[in-house]
Amino acid sequence: MELDEEEFEEALKYIQDKNIFMTLEAMGISASSLVGMLTMLLILLLLLFAFIFVGIEAFALGGAFGAVINSVIPAAIGGCLLYTSDAADDLLCVDLGGRRIIKKK
Numbered sequence: 486m487e488l489d490e491e492e493f494e495e496a497l498k499y500i501q502d503k504n505i506f507m508t509l510e511a512m513g514i515s516a517s518s519l520v521g522m523l524t525m526l527l528i529l530l531l532l533l534f535a536f537i538f539v540g541i542e543a544f545a546l547g548g549a550f551g552a553v554i555n556s557v558i559p560a561a562i563g564g565c566l567l568y569t570s571d572a573a574d575d576l577l578c579v580d581l582g583g584r585r586i587i588k589k590k
Contacts, residue, residue: 488496509515543554 508553540554543551
């Protein structure tokens with residue numbers, strides 16, 4: 486008994502599909518959870534685009550909203566720098582662009 490090309494392609498597709506579903510099942514992922522994750526990622530991407538476009542509009546138009554955005558950005562950056570500075574204080578040395586400053590105890 487021999488397989489012709491069409492039967493072979495059908496069998497190969499069946500084995501590949503079965504392999505995919507068994508792998509997803511072993512990982513604990515179902516088809517519905519994949520759809521949910523894809524939907525969540527799509528919504529997150531849309532929110533990111535909306536955030537970028539609102540930011541561009543705030544910088545371009547100015548006004549009260551632009552003033553708030555322009556005052557929040559330096560405060561947020563300052564907070565991030567303060568956080569990294571505090572985290573660096575916990576280490577024995579700080580890397581400043583390739584130079585290391587070693588703290589003396």
